[in-house]
Amino acid sequence: xxxxxxxxxxxxxxxxxxxxxxxxxxxxxxxxxxxxxxxxxxxxxxxxxxxxxxxxxxxxxxxxxxxxxxxxxxxxxxxxxxxxxxxxxxxxxxxxxxxxxxxxxxxxxxxxxxxxxxxxxxxxxxxxxxxxxxxxxxxxxxxxxxxxxxxxxxxxxxxxxxxxxxxxxxxxxxxxxxxxxxxxxxxxxxxxxxxxxxxxxxxxxxxxxxxxxxxxxxxxxxxxxxxxxxxxxxxxxxxxxxxxxxxxxxxxxxxxxxxxxxxxxxxxxxxxxxxxxxxxxxxxxxxxxxxxxxxxxxxxxxxxxxxxxxxxxxxxxxxxxxxxxxxxxxxxxxxxxxxxxxxxxxxxxxxxxxxxxxxxxxxxxxxxxxxxxxxxxxxxxxxxxxxxxxxxxxxxxxxxxxxxxxxxxxxxxxxx
Amino acid sequence: xxxxxxxxxxxxxxxxxxxxxxxxxxxxxxxxxxxxxxxxxxxxxxxxxxxxxxxxxxxxxxxxxxxxxxxxxxxxxxxxxxxxxxxxxxxxxxxxxxxxxxxxxxxxxxxxxxxxxxxxxxxxxxxxxxxxxxxxxxxxxxxxxxxxxxxxxxxxxxxxxxxxxxxxxxxxxxxxxxxxxxxxxxxxxxxxxxxxxxxxxxxxxxxxxxxxxxxxxxxxxxxxxxxxxxxxxxxxxxxxxxxxxxxxxxxxxxxxxxxxxxxxxxxxxxxxxxxxxxxxxxxxxxxxxxxxxxxxxxxxxxxxxxxxxxxxxxxxxxx
Ligand SMILES: Nc1ncnc2c1ncn2[C@@H]1O[C@H](COP(=O)(O)OP(=O)(O)OP(=O)(O)O)[C@@H](O)[C@H]1O
Ligand SMILES: Nc1ncnc2c1ncn2[C@@H]1O[C@H](COP(=O)(O)OP(=O)(O)O)[C@@H](O)[C@H]1O
Ligand SMILES: [Mg+2]
Ligand SMILES: [Mg+2]
Numbered sequence: 001x002x003x004x005x006x007x008x009x010x011x012x013x014x015x016x017x018x019x020x021x022x023x024x025x026x027x028x029x030x031x032x033x034x035x036x037x038x039x040x041x042x043x044x045x046x047x048x049x050x051x052x053x054x055x056x057x058x059x060x061x062x063x064x065x066x067x068x069x070x071x072x073x074x075x076x077x078x079x080x081x082x083x084x085x086x087x088x089x090x091x092x093x094x095x096x097x098x099x100x101x102x103x104x105x106x107x108x109x110x111x112x113x114x115x116x117x118x119x120x121x122x123x124x125x126x127x128x129x130x131x132x133x134x135x136x137x138x139x140x141x142x143x144x145x146x147x148x149x150x151x152x153x154x155x156x157x158x159x160x161x162x163x164x165x166x167x168x169x170x171x172x173x174x175x176x177x178x179x180x181x182x183x184x185x186x187x188x189x190x191x192x193x194x195x196x197x198x199x200x201x202x203x204x205x206x207x208x209x210x211x212x213x214x215x216x217x218x219x220x221x222x223x224x225x226x227x228x229x230x231x232x233x234x235x236x237x238x239x240x241x242x243x244x245x246x247x248x249x250x251x252x253x254x255x256x257x258x259x260x261x262x263x264x265x266x267x268x269x270x271x272x273x274x275x276x277x278x279x280x281x282x283x284x285x286x287x288x289x290x291x292x293x294x295x296x297x298x299x300x301x302x303x304x305x306x307x308x309x310x311x312x313x314x315x316x317x318x319x320x321x322x323x324x325x326x327x328x329x330x331x332x333x334x335x336x337x338x339x340x341x342x343x344x345x346x347x348x349x350x351x352x353x354x355x356x357x358x359x360x361x362x363x364x365x366x367x368x369x370x371x372x373x374x375x376x377x378x379x380x381x382x383x384x385x386x387x388x389x390x391x392x393x394x395x396x397x398x399x400x401x402x403x404x405x406x407x408x409x410x411x412x413x414x415x416x
Numbered sequence: 417x418x419x420x421x422x423x424x425x426x427x428x429x430x431x432x433x434x435x436x437x438x439x440x441x442x443x444x445x446x447x448x449x450x451x452x453x454x455x456x457x458x459x460x461x462x463x464x465x466x467x468x469x470x471x472x473x474x475x476x477x478x479x480x481x482x483x484x485x486x487x488x489x490x491x492x493x494x495x496x497x498x499x500x501x502x503x504x505x506x507x508x509x510x511x512x513x514x515x516x517x518x519x520x521x522x523x524x525x526x527x528x529x530x531x532x533x534x535x536x537x538x539x540x541x542x543x544x545x546x547x548x549x550x551x552x553x554x555x556x557x558x559x560x561x562x563x564x565x566x567x568x569x570x571x572x573x574x575x576x577x578x579x580x581x582x583x584x585x586x587x588x589x590x591x592x593x594x595x596x597x598x599x600x601x602x603x604x605x606x607x608x609x610x611x612x613x614x615x616x617x618x619x620x621x622x623x624x625x626x627x628x629x630x631x632x633x634x635x636x637x638x639x640x641x642x643x644x645x646x647x648x649x650x651x652x653x654x655x656x657x658x659x660x661x662x663x664x665x666x667x668x669x670x671x672x673x674x675x676x677x678x679x680x681x682x683x684x685x686x687x688x689x690x691x692x693x694x695x696x697x698x699x700x701x702x703x704x705x706x707x708x709x710x711x712x713x714x715x716x717x718x719x720x721x722x723x724x725x726x727x728x729x730x731x732x733x734x735x
Binding site for chain 2: 061360366
């Protein structure tokens with residue numbers, strides 16, 4: 001590995017600092033946001049803080065091992081963590097529909113709540129409109145924060161293709177639901193009287209006419225009823241989205257951008273870094289996840305391949321030399337395997353090891369080139385690295401290991 | 417082969433890439449295919465390194481043997497305008513509606529409306545014939561929404577059930593459904609050999625089947641080459657093998673063989689672990705009882721020539 005000009009990201013001081021109240025893990029899909037969020041939560045808890053982790057879409061086995069696979073949309077205490085330092089870990093998995101239902105229930109009297117919950121437009125909205133998941137993740141974060149029961153909230157973000165969706169989707173959905181058009185459409189009579197709006201009326205009636213034909217009167221009535229019912233109780237989707245957005249700008253919030261050392265993921269990470277700067281949201285650093293290294297980094301890919309070919313040639317010579325009996329592989333574990341130096345099986349194995357190594361070195365070089373490009377763009381961003389482990393991360397021990405690597409910062413050599 | 421090939425899969429697994437390779441593969445030997453995109457992301461243009469696609473069928477590549485690949489990025493807003501024009505003869509008023517935001521509004525409050533327009537456009541291309549009565553395209557390949565949304569996306573009849581009960585939308589939905597539920601259509605799922613995408617694929621297959629939508633093939637993408645055979649893998653589990661490896665390394669001209677043998681064997685151990693995991697994922701996929709295809713991981717990034725390589729690979733596997 002070449003020397004890294006970037007400052008290392010020190011995870012432990014960040015997690016230990018009582019002023020850190022929210023850590024948000026962002027990034028494009030599949031890079032390890034959920035894993036990182038859970039690992040950081042566990043680490044902070046084992047270092048003595050009272051932590052809640054809000055996960056969005058944990059892998060099934062990970063959810064099971066944390067005891068959050070039952071969907072009750074409220075934090076559960078995670079058992080079997082090391083609580084010697086006095087910390088606690090709570091975790092939950094977001095249920096976006098439940099979260100939306102809870103908002104309705106909290107803001108409307110029983111009868112009105114029932115009307116909203118059974119409104120067909122509300123049902124399709126809460127079951128998954130573009131942006132609903134992001135909106136509800138923000139909403140849940142706001143709720144957890146206002147309960148003020150935890151020292152630290154670690155937030156995972158929804159699996160969207162763009163990291164920016166987490167910031168943008170709630171406002172987009174909020175603006176849509178509070179939008180002028182939705183209001184104009186819903187209450188043409190009300191605005192119709194006002195001077196200056198009259199010219200719109202021709203357009204309006206054509207519009208409602210066309211929309212009525214397309215969508216049917218029922219859907220339009222459903223939307224209207226829904227908006228009217230929410231209006232009196234809720235105080236605006238946009239306002240609410242803006243309020244949680246502010247939480248993200250507040251001191252005590254730190255963003256971690258998670259990326260794999262791949263072109264697309266790092267490009268997304270760069271967009272996100274730039275956006276955070278523009279919004280004056282504090283970026284703690286970049287988590288470079290699933291990085292490859294090699295304990296045999298001194299051996300170049302080229303030399304490894306040349307040596308592998310060399311072994312292949314020797315094997316061919318051996319075999320054509322008539323040593324029929326040695327060609328059959330000895331049973332694995334039998335002493336013969338270890339003792340016969342010109343054993344074709346050993347030579348085949350060794351050639352395989354060398355080819356494997358050459359491939360690894362190519363991956364290492366490619367990842368290095370990709371991250372060099374990122375570094376050139378954003379030398380100011382502190383980085384920590386986590387090695388690509390051969391298996392999935394699906395239990396507390398695995399999370400602890402990832403947490404340890406996050407804190408150790410880098411040097412993937414020796415790891416995989 | 418069904419004439420409408422729908423490609424879905426977990427986000428980032430290679431839907432766009434595989435759809436494009438499939439369109440190329442199906443166009444070989446003088447055939448003509450149409451590659452359609454429905455999410456407004458210009459993924460096809462990026463992949464083929466061309467400028468953004470308009471809402472218009474355009475030739476973007478030639479296939480080996482003289483075939484042609486056309487591409488179309490379906491824009492739901494424009495499709496809705498077309499549609500309004502066709503059934504309601506709106507003229508310039510359509511543009512006014514767009515300006516007022518009504519088109520956007522309609523496709524937002526009624527995602528089913530948007531989906532029926534998108535699938536409708538693809539089905540229209542499937543059925544379109546030229547003057548001689550030949551199909552305009554031999555195959556239409558769709559870069560579709562991800563697994564989590566694919567069943568709802570294709571199940572347009574259910575989706576428009578809440579909309580206006582009569583009128584062209586409903587007729588359109590039924591016409592679309594006839595194509596989508598027939599043997600004219602096959603829905604393929606792209607996956608990686610990893611736990612989460614495989615799980616999502618199996619869930620997706622179950623959902624599609626429950627909705628009586630025709631599931632086609634499973635496309636395992638970014639498969640890493642097998643660099644160590646089974647006998648060699650078995651040997652790496654034997655701790656006594658190390659001295660022999662040191663000797664073999666030295667014999668092959670590697671200096672400091674003693675220091676390298678350990679890390680090389682460690683790498684092999686990791687490889688073995690991953691290999692076992694991948695095998696378990698393969699077995700899970702096989703249990704779905706669908707044809708499986710495997711496409712290699714192209715390590716030097718995916719450019720146009722990589723796309724031809726993947727298409728060639730699909731041809732070799734009988735597509
Ligand atoms: N066989 C392959 N070998 C190497 N790289 C690949 C291969 N297939 C896809 N890729 C790369 O993986 C990335 C994701 O691929 P692609 O954009 O096709 O996925 P997608 O499923 O369409 O993603 P999205 O869900 O964002 O639409 C791209 O960078 C692509 O070049
Ligand atoms: N460093 C790592 N090494 C090996 N596997 C990892 C690593 N980080 C994440 N994974 C695995 O990758 C998959 C996707 O991770 P996840 O955290 O769910 O991603 P995201 O939340 O960004 O979509 C999971 O199966 C997880 O176990
Ligand atoms: Mg996740
Ligand atoms: Mg795509």
